[in-house]
Amino acid sequence: MANLDSVLGCLDLNLDRSVERLSALLRIPSISTDPDYREQCRLAAEFLVGDLSAIGFTASVRETPGHPMVVAHHEGPENAPHVLFYGHYDVQPVDPVSEWKTGPFEPVVESRLDGTRKIVARGSADDKGQLMTFIEACRAFKAETGGLPCRVTIFLEGEEESGSPSLNPFLDANREELSADVALVCDTNMWDRETPAISTGLRGLVGEEVILRAASRDLHSGYYGGAAQNPIHVLSKILAEMRDETGRITIPGFYDDVSEVPDDVKKSWQGLDFSAESFLGDVGLSIPAGEKGRSVLEQTWSRPTAEVNGISGGYTGKGFKTVIAAEAMAKVSFRLVFDQDPDKIRAAFRKFVEDRLPEDCEVEFHPHGGSGAIQLPFDSPLLQKARQALSDEWPKPAVMIGMGGSIPVVGEFKSRLGMESLLIGFGLGDDAIHSPNEKYEMTSFHKGQRSWARVMAAIGEG
Template sequence: MSHLDAVLARLDADLDASLERLFHLLRIPSISTDPAYAADCRRAADWLVEDLAGMGFDASARATEGHPIVVAHDRSASGPSALFYGHYDVQPVDPLDLWEHDPFAPFIQTRPDGTRCIRARGAADDKGQVMTFVEACRAWKAVAGALPVPVSILIEGEEESGGKHLPPFMRAHADELRADIGLICDTGMWSAEVPAITTMLRGLCGEEIVITAADRDLHSGGYGSAAANPNHILARILADLHDDRGRVTIPHFYDGVHELPEAIRRQWADLGFDVEGFLGPIGLGVPAGEQERSALEMIWSRPTAEVNGMGGGYQGAGFKTVIPSKASAKVSFRLVFDQDPHEVRRHFRDFVRARIPADCKVDFIEHGSGRAQAFDTAAAPFEKARRALSAEWGVEAPFIGCGGSIPVTREFKEGLGMDVILAGFGLEDDRIHSPNEKYEMESFRKGARAWARILAALAA
């Protein structure tokens, strides 16, 4: 029996013990955004340090101005090195009355069809995911006496509250943390039966515009038509953002937007994405973006311009006939490939200014930005990891995109010069950030086995 076969057998035999370890971590209410739970965040970090040190890792909880960051190393093996990232902090549990059980009293729920899941805050986001990797390392060390490749582990305690202390920490300790490949588990599968590796994350640019016309709200009977109405101006600007085919009309907006590689396009087409099943549950049925693009392209590999909020004039109960002095809107852009968020912001502001009447003014409020991240799937570690996932689930694992952003990948890519394999085992219905969070038992069991296979594959 090879080491890998024995490691997989060890994971199966040790499942009950690994669940108890996970449950111990889940019982700690490490809510990072609430200062009342600062001691619990420290307790979670200390528990992880003790667990990792007990396996032979050189582990410590590093102090920051916020919650501690857990760093652990086992570099006794030779070969390509890996840096694994996760987070031990969790979201608040409010509203508590919507929970069907104590959020910090984990248990296994068995459904009528025999499937099982772990119920607790943090079960899927991210303690359960973190422990799949930790358990894979534990099994390798128990069976083979060592890991297949050098491994470092980085587990932060502020991901759910902004994570502002992690980037400077990573920059200050870049030489210590740098590895050949990054591993992140804070993502999901394509479906309950099909694992996936996320290789594309969209960037973000946020802008708020405030249009001012008159120096005060005006009586619409006395000034109607004669005075500029900022609500009208704002509505025209926002309507101009897209043409009738769903394409964004801001000049130079598509600079840096490339076409998908044909191999990825075919792979996405073969996923059999159900548009009606995606939009139907939210009461919609027709994709609203670029009409010549598939729905998966719209949410994974195409940029967006979305109006997130609007305000202007009287919005209270009843009716008030005024022409408002000000109107505002918050607009966000999801960015892809090589789009520069600073250039997008500049071109958007020029677009808005060109539509402001001479006797009115516009102010802009910046709300942050970040570039998209994409990883080269032709690089050897990605294909090795994809084959390892495929072997565990018995189906071909695809490379997929993600409509959102995972800020820490930018620190891996730009700060440490590393590509990142994003291979998590969460599902869409895990209710992360919501009451009654859960993590499928198969996600936990097969996730640990998958990481054991990926570590072996990276060493090959």
């Protein structure tokens, strides 16, 4: 622990210098969706390779058909675990630029009257500031101890904000090089200012487009109305039947592979400072619409959903057209939890629709992606170590939370590299990522570095 203390002290002493390094990275406008910034993306990758090489990593810019990846390796003690750290160096566009109070690529440190500070720039929180917390922790370890407490591979992507088109081929082509004991993914938020969080569950996703067809052409609702099958009616009815009065999904077998969250975890969620009223109130709602008898955190973290994301059919323009449409379409998605199998859920949904199809209707299905949920075993030793390390650093103990959405890279790490991920990040809800005046709290940057030092030390202890 003497080592760790000196590493933490080094981080405290060098905070200003670490801000300067981050600022240099923030000045590079690496907007990945905009082809005009192609060269700037490469510059950011090269900057990071330079910085990592200076620390002592074997680092290189790796070409892809899109923006390059950064891959860097550093040895650890014999038999120490091997971690892969993931972040991304690309950023979102800055529109509307007129709403920025300072230049999006001219980072400033703004001081508040209460003594806190924030780093304002595009990418400060998402994800340059976050990825630098880990690099600074490595730098301090090297400076104080001459090495790292575990074997480390750093993998930084340049296309996270533009759909990651090169990610999967790159993972497949470099499977051996990138496979580690665990991935540390730093692109998420704390629970609140005082409470660090590890996301242990990410819901999976199955998307399905359904097209129902009845008549061979659009019909006049005067001549045919009352006799002709209307596919909008059929579709509405099937979609309505998909959930019962208690909010449960009625598709047979849908809940077969859904487990319950352990009681102690459920209890820790109840203890969280979470207000369903303000979560829903912020978007103009007041009543949880999901399964009755479940808290909002359960509904969004640990329960599956069936959601109609889009529907269309017939005439939808201005005015009115008395038409009976030949077809109607819905885009339906399922958020999956625990062991729900995307293929099984897709098949069950298709059967549900087909079983309800009137004789005069035809159905066509188009699959749109499918990925299972990520659920870290709650008793995983690495998870417990990281949890303790974070609890040591922050005012409140770390919580294990779920995430309603998907983080594709985590699924790909699991399916392509067989690797679990610990999602640990120091962003806050008001960081305004993807918006004007994005900021990263100085406490996030500083204590984030210290957190990684603690996590690495804990993992390295073996």
